[in-house]
Amino acid sequence: QVQLVESGGGLVQAGGSLRLACAASGRTFSSYAMGWFRQAPGKDRESVARISWSGGNTYYADSVKGRFTISRDNAKNTVYLQMNSLKPEDTAVYSCAAAGSWAQAARGNYNTWGQGTQVTVSS
Numbered sequence: 001q002v003q004l005v006e007s008g009g010g011l012v013q014a015g016g017s018l019r020l021a022c023a024a025s026g027r028t029f030s031s032y033a034m035g036w037f038r039q040a041p042g043k044d045r046e047s048v049a050r051i052s053w054s055g056g057n058t059y060y061a062d063s064v065k066g067r068f069t070i071s072r073d074n075a076k077n078t079v080y081l082q083m084n085s086l087k088p089e090d091t092a093v094y095s096c097a098a099a100g101s102w103a104q105a106a107r108g109n110y111n112t113w114g115q116g117t118q119v120t121v122s123s
Contacts, residue, residue, distance in 0.1 A: 001026065001112065002024045002025060002026040002028060002029055002032060002098050002112050003024065003025045003026065003112070004022055004023070004024050004096050004097070004098060004112055004113065004114035005022070005023050005024075005114055005115070006020060006021070006022050006023075006094065006095060006096055006114045006115065006116060006117040007020070007021050007022075007023070007117060008020040008021050008117060009094060009117030009118045009119045010118075010119070010120070011120045011121075011122065012086055012119075012120070012121055012122070013121070013122050014086060014087055014088055014121055014122065014123050015085060015086065016086050016121070017082070017083060017084045017085075017086065018083045018086065018119060019080060019081070019082050019083070020036070020080065020081040020083065020094055020096075020117060020119070021078055021079075021080055022034065022036075022078065022079045022080075022081075022096030022114055023076075023077060023078050024077045024078065024079075024098070025077070026077075029074065029077040029098075030053055030074035030077075031053055031100075032053060032098040032099060032100065032112075033050060033051065033052050033053055033098070033099045033100070033101055033102045033104065033105035034050065034051050034070075034072060034079040034096060034097070034098055034099070034105075035047060035048075035049065035050035035051075035096065035097045035098075035099065035105055035110060036048045036049045036050070036070060036079075036081045036094060036095070036096055036097075037094070037095050037096075037097060038090075038092035038093065038094045038095070038119075039092055039093050039095075039116075040089075040091060040092040040093075043092075045095075046061065046063075046092075047059075047061060047108070048060070048061050048063075048064055048068065048081070048094070049061065049064065049068055049070040049081060050070065050099075050102075050105045050106075051070045051071070051072055051079065052102040052105075053074075053102070055071065055072050057102055058070055059106070063089075064083075064090075067083065067084050067085045067086075068081060068082065068083050068084070069081070069082040069084075070082075079096060081094070081096075083119070086119075086121045087121060088121045088122065088123045089121075090119060090121050091119060091120050091121050092118075092119060093116040093117065093118055093119075094116060094117055094118075094119050095113055095114050095115070095116040095117075096113075096114045097110035097112060097113045097114070098110060098111065098112040099111065
């Protein structure tokens with residue numbers, strides 16, 4: 001079982017950038033598809049991006065396409081979310097999650113979640 005810890009959140013002005021990291025423990029990290037999610041107060045959790053075990057497949061929500069980039073370094077057991085051109089509506093708690101395969105990730109079947117990191121974008 002992999003364990004996940006997010007970092008990199010914070011307060012940033014609109015138009016700024018942040019890079020989130022999700023560090024995983026466990027030797028099987030490279031076999032997992034990984035996803036980033038966010039949840040704003042009073043709103044449902046939203047899938048932001050996901051990436052296959054090799055990095056060859058990625059998905060982005062329309063709301064972040066062209067602004068966010070997901071990547072992974074399997075040698076460092078870490079997945080990243082580079083967030084550019086941030087908007088106040090990007091304010092949320094961002095969490096990473098692991099799925100057993102790309103297909104399971106696409107179905108929303110994630111079996112391990114991190115605690116989340118707060119991202120606040122001021123106008």
